[in-house]
Amino acid sequence: MRVLVVTAVPAERDAVARAVAGTPRVRAVPGAELHRAGPFDVVAGGAGPAAAAAATAFALASAPSSPTGPAAADEPYGLVVSAGIGGGFAPAAPVGSLVVADVIAAADLGAETPDGFVPVTSLGFGRDRFVPPAPLVREVAEATGAVPGQVLTVSTVTGSAARTAALLAAHPGAVAEAMEGFGVAEAAARLGVPVLELRAVSNAVGPRDRDAWRIGEALAALTGAFGKLVPVVEGWTHDRLDRHRAPHRD
Numbered sequence: 001m002r003v004l005v006v007t008a009v010p011a012e013r014d015a016v017a018r019a020v021a022g023t024p025r026v027r028a029v030p031g032a033e034l035h036r037a038g039p040f041d042v043v044a045g046g047a048g049p050a051a052a053a054a055a056t057a058f059a060l061a062s063a064p065s066s067p068t069g070p071a072a073a074d075e076p077y078g079l080v081v082s083a084g085i086g087g088g089f090a091p092a093a094p095v096g097s098l099v100v101a102d103v104i105a106a107a108d109l110g111a112e113t114p115d116g117f118v119p120v121t122s123l124g125f126g127r128d129r130f131v132p133p134a135p136l137v138r139e140v141a142e143a144t145g146a147v148p149g150q151v152l153t154v155s156t157v158t159g160s161a162a163r164t165a166a167l168l169a170a171h172p173g174a175v176a177e178a179m180e181g182f183g184v185a186e187a188a189a190r191l192g193v194p195v196l197e198l199r200a201v202s203n204a205v206g207p208r209d210r211d212a213w214r215i216g217e218a219l220a221a222l223t224g225a226f227g228k229l230v231p232v233v234e235g236w237t238h239d240r241l242d243r244h245r246a247p248h249r250d
C-alpha cells in the first residue's frame with residue numbers, strides 16, 4: 001500500500017526517508033516535493049495545521065484516485081501519516097519515546113468564554129477530532145513500541161505549567177502535542193483516506209526550555225519507527241482499511 005507521510009520540516013522528512021535504504025526519488029507536485037522511499041512518499045508541508053492541510057490536499061490530489069498501471073507510482077494513497085517530532089505529556093511520553101494517536105484532537109479550535117474554552121463542536125459547527133483506524137493503531141503500537149493516546153494539535157507550542165494542566169484537564173487521554181495532525185487529518189478525510197499520527201518525543205510539554213529539546217534523539221527514534229512500519233503497511237490493503245474508515249462529515 002502506498003502511504004503519504006506529511007512532516008513539518010525537511011529534517012523530519014529526511015528522518016522518515018532514511019528508514020528505507022537507498023536514495024529517495026524526488027518528484028515535484030504542485031506546492032510540494034515528494035520524497036519516495038519504499039512505500040512512503042514523504043513531504044515536508046510546513047509547520048502548523050493550515051500548511052499541513054494544504055500540503056496534504058495537494059499531494060493527495062496529485063495522485064491517481066484508482067490504479068492506473070502496474071507500478072507502485074500508479075497506486076492511489078491508501079493511508080496518510082502525520083509524522084515528526086512532538087512534545088510529550090509526562091509521565092506517559094518521555095523524551096525519546098514514540099506516540100501513536102488513537103485520537104487526533106484540535107485542542108485550541110473553539111472560543112474563549114468567561115467560563116473557559118469551548119470547542120468548536122459545542123458552538124454548533126465544525127469538528128475537533130479524527131479517529132484513526134483502531135486495529136492499525138494497535139499494530140503500529142505493537143510494531144514500534146509507540147504509546148497509543150490522544151495527540152493534540154495546537155497552533156501555539158505549550159510553554160507553561162498552567163497551559164499544560166488546562167490541556168490535560170480538557171484531554172485526560174493526551175500523550176503528546178504537535179502542530180500538524182489535525183490539518184493532515186482534515187485534508188485526508190475530505191478525500192476519504194484514513195489517517196495516522198506518529199510522533200517521536202523531543203521535549204516535555206510544560207514550561208518552555210528550548211535548550212532541553214532532544215531533536216537528534218527524536219529524529220533517530222522517528223527513523224527507527226518508520227523502519228518497523230514498512231512491514232505493517234505492507235500487510236494492510238485498501239479493502240481492509242475501507243472497513244475501518246469513518247465517513248467524512250462537515
Ligand SMILES: O=C(O)c1cccc(C(=O)CC[C@H]2O[C@@H](n3cnc4c(=O)[nH]cnc43)[C@H](O)[C@@H]2O)c1
Binds near residue numbers: 048084178179180204
Ligand atoms: O532545529 C532543528 O534542527 C529541527 C529539526 C527538526 C524539527 C524541528 C522543529 O522545530 C519541528 C517543529 C515541529 O515540531 C513539533 N513539535 C515539537 N515539539 C512540540 C511541542 O512541544 N509542542 C508542539 N509542537 C511541537 C511541531 O509539530 C512543529 O511543527 C527543528
